Amino acid sequence: MKQLFFAIFAMLLTCFTATAQDGDIQPLLQEHQPLIAKSSRKTIGPVIDAIAASDLPAAQRVLETWGAKDMWFRKSDNLFFIGETAEDKQIRLIDFDSGEIVETLPKSDVKQLKPNSGVRALISSALVRFQLLDDNKSKREDALKSIERDPNASLLAPLRASIDAEPDAALKTQKRRLERLLTMGYDEDPEARIAAITDMSGDLGVDVRATLNPLVATKRDVVLGDAPEGMNIAEILKPGSSEFSKEEAYDLLVSKDLAPARILPADIRDVLAANIEGGRVGGISLAQLDNDETRIKAYQALADAGIAPPFVSEAEVTQYLEQHTFFDTFSDPNIAVTTAATEALKEIERKVGLNQSFDLMLDALSLASIYFLAAIGLAITFGVMGVINMAHGEFIMMGAYTGYVVQQIIPDHTVSIIVAIPLAFAVTFAAGVAMERLVIRWLYNRPLETLLATFGISIALQQLAKNIFGTQARPLTSPAWLDGAWIMNDVVSISYIRIAIFFLAIFFLCVFLYIMKRTRLGLETRAVTQNPRMAASMGINPGRVNMLTFGLGSGIAGVAGVAIGLFAKVTSELGSDYIVQSFMTVVVGGVGNIWGTLAGAAMIGFLQKGIEWMNPSNTLAAQTYMIIFIIIFIQFRPRGIIALKGRAAGD
Template identity: 70%
Template sequence: MRILLAALLLVVSMAAAALAQDSPIQQLLQDNRQLIEKSSRKTIGPAIDALRDSGLPAAQTVLERWQAKEMWQREEDGLFFFAEKIDSKTYRLIDIATGAPVGTYDKGDLEQLKPNSGIRGMIGAALVQFQLNDPDPAKRVEALDAIARDAEASHLDALRRSIYGEANAALKARKERLERLLTIAYDDDPAARIAAIESFSGDLGVDARAALNPLVATTRAVTTGAPPAGENVARTLTPGSADFTEDEAYALLVDAGLAPPRLTSDAKRAALAAHVEDGRVGGVPLHELDTEADRDRAYTALAFAGLVPPAASDGEAAAALEAHTFYERYAEPDPAVTAAANATLESITFRVGFNQFADLMLDALSLASIYFLAAIGLAITFGVMGVINMAHGEFIMMGAYTGFVVQQFIPNYTVSILVALPLAFAVTFAAGVAMERLVIRWLYNRPLETLLATFGISIALQQLAKNIFGTQARPLTSPDWLDGALQINDVVSISYIRIAIFVLALAFLALFLFIMRRTRLGLEVRAVTQNPRMAASMGVNPDRINMLTFGLGSGIAGVAGVAIGLYAKVTSELGQDYIVQSFMTVVVGGVGNIWGTLLGATLIGSLQKGIEWLNPSNTLAAQTYMILFIILFIQFRPRGIIALKGRAAGD
């Protein structure tokens, strides 16, 4: 029985081995056996392509297992198998066609295929066509990402075949777009390429511009007479023009071997000095080498004797330039394709410019919301009360540091921000009330003394912050839902933090209007602002109203500090970055008018972004130009955009 069982196992093993050797996938691997065994990135391509294009059901599995280093070769006959490890020295071989066990072998009788990273990348590219039709959408997305990252001509047909059966609408749209991009680059039919190019007219995608730009890329060339037939000429070039100097033209001649190099005066003098013999150079006496023509004559004699390389004189260079035609040629040989690409890029350029303007306006709007949020408190203390508070920026700084401290105790960033906003208002409101009671109340109607006193307080608060928190910038981390940006298209985007600040600015505008127009406090503030004596005679306490108004303005500055700290560095100098813009916002908009403050912030934010766009490399220059513009603006409209009317305007 033992002998019979052993014989049976031998027969089964031989049958399995014969089946493994006769399977189409094994035969294909054996046909490419030498390439696989050599396993060189430079030579392995045909073997991978043969597997990819075979149409065999097992081809995808073989490529995947090969890429994962799970392919083994049996040394006795060179057949390829998958393998399962039994122990450190023994492996079970599995038929690559059927998945059936073939037998157990010692590790020494096997050779593992270990493709390097380059070969694994080539296998990955070959697997794309299988992954495009994978039932798992994630696999199909992965395949599309791989094509977009490293496309090649072989992907085009596979991509086209996969589009018809794609059930996912989003993936189908992406496949269709990618197919058009690959058609532009790899299709042999000019009509198909032109149709694909024209389909991207006005498209803002970066991938579309990346596909079209190589079609209109040009190189400079030179020839004798007319350009050769069949070349796609973009334009002819004139030596000596603004974009094509004579030096550039002659360098092109030298590179093409159509003219000898020109010699500089220094190089000519050095060559002549190196060949002085018996008081002569090239047969010319040294005392005669006082003109450029004589030096040219001597150098020509040396070149004729083979002692120096020949060089062109100015006259010869001019003649060479005159005798040749210079032009730019497209890398793409088909004129119809380049014409379509140029037309499409022109339409894209127009739309890109329009969207860049829209993106600039969004940036200006977000910057204006920041300035408005920083200035709304100053609009109360300076615009309504007439107090020049140079420490307003430090209230912004205090609010930012309040947010930082809260985050040290509340690690949840969403909760910490929700807690920090009212807490920052409370802290800076209390600080503002204390400052008004201790300092400001004694200096009303004395603007110079108020300015100096608040400036001193500003310096003191900065130093206090340095003593407590140090000079290092402190992080104020935004919640995860504020990370990233709202991507409208490939040109226009705005960060979620700036959107949140914009919404916060609108909320405080609405809150301020509600307080001033719908509450008793607002009524009393307006009464004290217009006529404090009359308000006092009607039972309103002007001192109390001034205290609350100053505290309200300071509290809003603290909230602005939390918002600004989400994207700016929180340091003791944070407020100084916004104090000048805050005063300009209030003055330009119109002192004492909240709508004027809003318009002033919009004007200053738009102006600063516009100047930065014109001069992006120098932010300091942009701020200087902005201040000069504001000075000129105030000369023509000293009361601001929206001037107060009536008794308050006179005060």
């Protein structure tokens, strides 16, 4: 009876011990001890995979400790532990499973594992399956980034298993997207891959195209006779076509050891020169070797004698090509998968083209708003007064420098921009009034003198800016809420600064229309524009109207300078970069008409972006083509898109 009791007790103890050992990580580590101790990237991969796939509680801790270089093994028995530096520089050994301190040993009795960067990369990839379910959100984010950097088939199952348990909505969406991408590339079920491809066929993400492209990648091959059945052939190639020359086809045969290499004329000459005997080569005298036919004949004689490699004639080349079939095969063997991937890429390419066109339109609209903002002041002065103001660009420059000075005084960029816009208007308004009173008023109806005078003022203002601010570009920093861009998808985006400039241009268009339609100044300005003499006889002072109008145009140029300075370099030459476009905008749109200026800015903005799109590598050429087009346009419509009636039209 006692013997039976002890037997049952021994069996229970054995089962308990086995169960405890089954949950320990140490036996698995000992099984691979030599490879772990060596930690070579060439051999450690299966060991890391075995630890990660063991489902043991301590597996994650082992990999994290190993990757952090905190893993040690005891020399006496080669057991692995977590190592911590204790007093007297001894090493405290901690058990992986229990987390308890085992003992403290001198460094001479233990050895630290120091995996190189390659091994640590493998460990990081293996840790992903644990990090996907980690309580720490940042670790789950790191796991997803790791999958994006290095996707592979082994991560598909743990990624799927982690989706339903993901508490964060954004991360769950990201996991689902990654699951679709990994399914497309690595799932063993073709139907699942096709379903994933269909789901993502309308997605414009770069990652989708990066996943689909390898599925439709091809490699060139050749076989003797007809193309083999069962292969996923993309295209049968015909040697001699525009896409596949005979030379390429024969070189492929040579690389596959299916045909002898061709002998080039230079090789023939070298062989003949090396085998001259008694003034003859291959039975032919040197005097006769003055043409290709005799040289080939001499070389053929040497080849028949075994002295030179065999010569391949054009007829033989043609024969070899006719005997073989050339084709491109898809890298993926499944025809249904590559067909679905090809159709998806075609759909994506179509949508990318449409979105690129939309993105180009947004860029053109943004550029048009910048040109309109820069030209609106010139349209006012040129249209109402008939003054060709070559210093208009310098008012833009003055506005930009005003914004820079304000930012030096007010460090808050949002407040500084709010202060800078009206201050720039005031500064340039005052400068415009002073310029009109001191110079322009004496030069009315004398366009050449006005042009020369304002050009001289332009040079003087540029030099004054250099003396005050130097020649280096000054920063005009935009507020933080204008940083970045509005990204609609992976194709279409527009910066927040350009959006703000667009709305600023719309705002000043509304302000101008209000002034011209709803205020006394606007009424007087329109009267002077239509008939200055009649306006004067009605009690309107044309000089005062001209002064205020010139000041208004100059003030708006200053505001344009603040806006332009947010994305362009603020230098003394800033205005010079926009004066030509401003004049073109005014002339093309119609002198003195705000709607014409708007139409001209739109036309020039869209035209310039269209030309740059067709010739993106040469911006200077694009500007040249644009100027040529505008010159031709003016020949057919010299008064612009919307011609002004009244004095300006008569002038």
